[in-house]
Amino acid sequence: xxxxxxxxxxxxxxxxxxxxxxxxxxxAGATGGTDGNGAASRPSLGTRLxxxxxxxxxxxxxxxxxxxxxxxxxxAASWGEFASLNSVLAMLWMISxxxxxxxxNALADREVDLQLKSRQSDxxxxxxxxxxxxxxxxxxxxxVAVAAFLAVxxxxxxxxxxAAAFLVLAFSYSLPPLFLKxxxxxxxxxxxxxxxxxxxxxxxxxxxxxxxxxxxxxxVGIAMLVTSxxxxxxxxxxxxxxxxxxxxxxxxxxxxxxxxxxxxxLFFGSIIVLGTVWAQSGLNWGFVPFIIAWAMSQRLxxxxxxxxxxxxxxxxxxxxxxxxxxxxYHSALMSWTLVILAAFTV
Numbered sequence: 029x030x031x032x033x034x035x036x037x038x039x040x041x042x043x044x045x046x047x048x049x050x051x052x053x054x055x056a057g058a059t060g061g062t063d064g065n066g067a068a069s070r071p072s073l074g075t076r077l078x079x080x081x082x083x084x085x086x087x088x089x090x091x092x093x094x095x096x097x098x099x100x101x102x103x104a105a106s107w108g109e110f111a112s113l114n115s116v117l118a119m120l121w122m123i124s125x126x127x128x129x130x131x132x133n134a135l136a137d138r139e140v141d142l143q144l145k146s147r148q149s150d151x152x153x154x155x156x157x158x159x160x161x162x163x164x165x166x167x168x169x170x171x172v173a174v175a176a177f178l179a180v181x182x183x184x185x186x187x188x189x190x191a192a193a194f195l196v197l198a199f200s201y202s203l204p205p206l207f208l209k210x211x212x213x214x215x216x217x218x219x220x221x222x223x224x225x226x227x228x229x230x231x232x233x234x235x236x237x238x239x240x241x242x243x244x245x246x247x248v249g250i251a252m253l254v255t256s257x258x259x260x261x262x263x264x265x266x267x268x269x270x271x272x273x274x275x276x277x278x279x280x281x282x283x284x285x286x287x288x289x290x291x292x293x294l295f296f297g298s299i300i301v302l303g304t305v306w307a308q309s310g311l312n313w314g315f316v317p318f319i320i321a322w323a324m325s326q327r328l329x330x331x332x333x334x335x336x337x338x339x340x341x342x343x344x345x346x347x348x349x350x351x352x353x354x355x356x357y358h359s360a361l362m363s364w365t366l367v368i369l370a371a372f373t374v
């Protein structure tokens with residue numbers, strides 16, 4: 029009878045977290061050189077600021093900004109309320125929360141990113157793991173402080189619950205034991221709740237006075253359509269994620285299944301947004317650019333679905349590598365046309 033080698037035990041949650049939060053390598057390559065004694069030199073202030081922007085993924089701001097402006101406009105009773113301290117603070121609060129999630133993800137994925145997205149990894153090692161942790165800690169403390177300020181100011185104490193839920197999901201997305209990024213199908217609703225649903229409802233609740241809870245249905249539609257268009261950037265990592273044991277929702281549904289699910293999400297999310305805005309505020313000219321952007325984005329999703337269904341895997345991967353940024357660009361386009369639509373309701 030052939031002997032089988034015992035399986036190596038998977039590292040414990042404690043060991044995994046220790047590895048993530050421990051400085052684990054020479055950073056000279058990322059920081060730009062060494063000093064006279066051969067030690068890694070600290071990068072210049074300008075380089076450190078650039079790295080701070082990289083780990084926060086400031087390139088996502090064209091998408092994040094309309095994602096918070098849209099709900100604020102929908103929830104505001106007037107332009108004065110939209111421009112109020114509560115509104116501006118709430119929008120900045122949620123953008124900072126999204127950037128906390130980006131920093132945690134960059135820190136946790138720095139080894140994988142050496143292979144796939146070296147810019148992120150270089151920034152982590154350039155700043156230094158311990159300093160990145162300080163960035164995350166200070167940003168989290170500020171996030172909690174703003175939540176407390178808005179809760180006291182509005183007497184809407186549920187804002188503290190939204191802040192806590194957001195932070196739990198933001199940390200759990202990239203860190204063990206939950207590691208929701210690799211949870212398969214649950215990754216998708218996690219993205220929807222963290223990127224759109226909690227931010228949207230928290231912003232609406234940051235206004236003084238009673239909340240029109242019918243807006244929650246509109247925000248659900250926004251979450252569906254915005255996250256549906258992230259799929260091209262997630263699909264391009266299909267093969268690489270498998271090599272590193274990362275089981276995203278793309279692996280749970282398969283390429284074709286994922287494209288069908290995301291196409292349906294875009295369709296029904298857009299219908300929900302249009303239907304609820306129409307019911308609450310009536311028809312307006314903002315419907316025109318929104319519907320045009322929706323048609324363009326739906327066409328992209330149908331094309332991606334056709335490729336996933338008919339092309340061999342290597343050809344499909346080549347397609348998604350070329351089109352990886354198109355989905356997020358369309359997501360930003362849909363978000364900005366939502367802002368135009370929402371502007372007519374204020």
